[in-house]
Amino acid sequence: MGALPVRSTRLVDLNLLSVRISSNLEAFDAYAYFSREAPAGTEPDHEIVCVDLDRDPYDPEVLRGLCDRTLRAKRFRSGYYLNHIFGDPAYLVTEGRRSYVFGRRLERTVWPYFVKRILTDFAVDHGYLHLKAGGFTFDDGAATLLVGPNAGGKTVFLTQACLDGARFLTNTHALVRDGEAHAVPSAVRVRRAPQFERLIEEHGLTPHLESGDFVAAPELLFAGAPSDSGRVRNIVITDFSPGRPGGFARITAEQAGLFLGLFSDGVVNYGLKDDLLDHHGGDLDAFTATLAGLRAQLTTLVEGARCYRANVDMLDPLVRKTVLAELRA
Numbered sequence: 001m002g003a004l005p006v007r008s009t010r011l012v013d014l015n016l017l018s019v020r021i022s023s024n025l026e027a028f029d030a031y032a033y034f035s036r037e038a039p040a041g042t043e044p045d046h047e048i049v050c051v052d053l054d055r056d057p058y059d060p061e062v063l064r065g066l067c068d069r070t071l072r073a074k075r076f077r078s079g080y081y082l083n084h085i086f087g088d089p090a091y092l093v094t095e096g097r098r099s100y101v102f103g104r105r106l107e108r109t110v111w112p113y114f115v116k117r118i119l120t121d122f123a124v125d126h127g128y129l130h131l132k133a134g135g136f137t138f139d140d141g142a143a144t145l146l147v148g149p150n151a152g153g154k155t156v157f158l159t160q161a162c163l164d165g166a167r168f169l170t171n172t173h174a175l176v177r178d179g180e181a182h183a184v185p186s187a188v189r190v191r192r193a194p195q196f197e198r199l200i201e202e203h204g205l206t207p208h209l210e211s212g213d214f215v216a217a218p219e220l221l222f223a224g225a226p227s228d229s230g231r232v233r234n235i236v237i238t239d240f241s242p243g244r245p246g247g248f249a250r251i252t253a254e255q256a257g258l259f260l261g262l263f264s265d266g267v268v269n270y271g272l273k274d275d276l277l278d279h280h281g282g283d284l285d286a287f288t289a290t291l292a293g294l295r296a297q298l299t300t301l302v303e304g305a306r307c308y309r310a311n312v313d314m315l316d317p318l319v320r321k322t323v324l325a326e327l328r329a
Contacts, residue, residue, distance in 0.1 A: 131266060147235065153314070
């Protein structure tokens with residue numbers, strides 16, 4: 001690509017891997033989604049270079065000629081990034097472990113797309129499962145993973161557990177292998193509420209991509225350092241809905257596996273099947289072997305854990321005490 005204007009950069013630590021993010025903006029909102037920096041001198045596993053076209057204009061015709069010929073690059077040019085995240089047309093250029101993206105408000109591509117893609121590629125290359133999951137650990141190091149549909153109460157469950165003595169593990173992503181869940185350090189989504197108003201103002205928290213919320217490092221919210229990993233003892237499917245019968249109950253490994261296959265598997269949940277096929281160079285045998293391996297890993301994970309479904313109000317102190325006592329046991 002040659003020399004590009006870079007006015008800020010950050011080397012972020014994602015625990016098992018690191019990523020260098022650079023921008024032609026002095027202040028780039030994407031940095032706020034990462035809670036930990038990698039040590040100086042760390043060789044990044046991937047690099048992302050974001051060029052805002054309002055700051056440094058480039059000829060769209062030239063950019064179109066440089067773009068990847070993948071489905072993802074085509075979608076970027078239409079302004080569709082991943083899942084429900086849209087924006088201006090963006091131009092994606094990949095050179096090995098370095099990705100370039102040209103467009104506007106490119107913070108909408110870094111955490112929503114690039115991080116998910118990088119984690120998924122890393123996972124399949126190193127024998128991990130990439131799961132959409134929150135999680136916390138107890139004093140004995142055992143981990144509880146939280147999965148569920150959007151707006152199912154994962155963040156409330158996680159926050160209340162951590163405010164009640166559990167150690168924060170991860171907010172959104174986990175890399176799991178051989179029953180061990182490894183955190184992906186990131187900021188936590190904070191909703192504007194009375195208990196967070198002072199925090200939002202004092203620390204000038206960055207607004208979340210979705211209006212009305214903010215992002216904060218977990219160290220600002222919870223006592224003690226976050227955990228980097230934990231052996232998975234519990235998997236909890238959270239689906240809080242006051243209009244339905246409540247409860248906290250064990251479910252079978254088969255039920256949990258079927259649910260996680262749709263709501264937690266990184267490839268399925270984030271719509272990365274075409275990206276994964278590209279990662280395998282279009283090799284159908286390698287692609288399907290990877291999928292079979294991921295399915296087997298997921299089955300082993302749920303069979304080795306206690307699995308629960310939860311329709312509980314974790315803001316209720318008595319309910320919270322009962323639920324956490326069961327998970328600690």
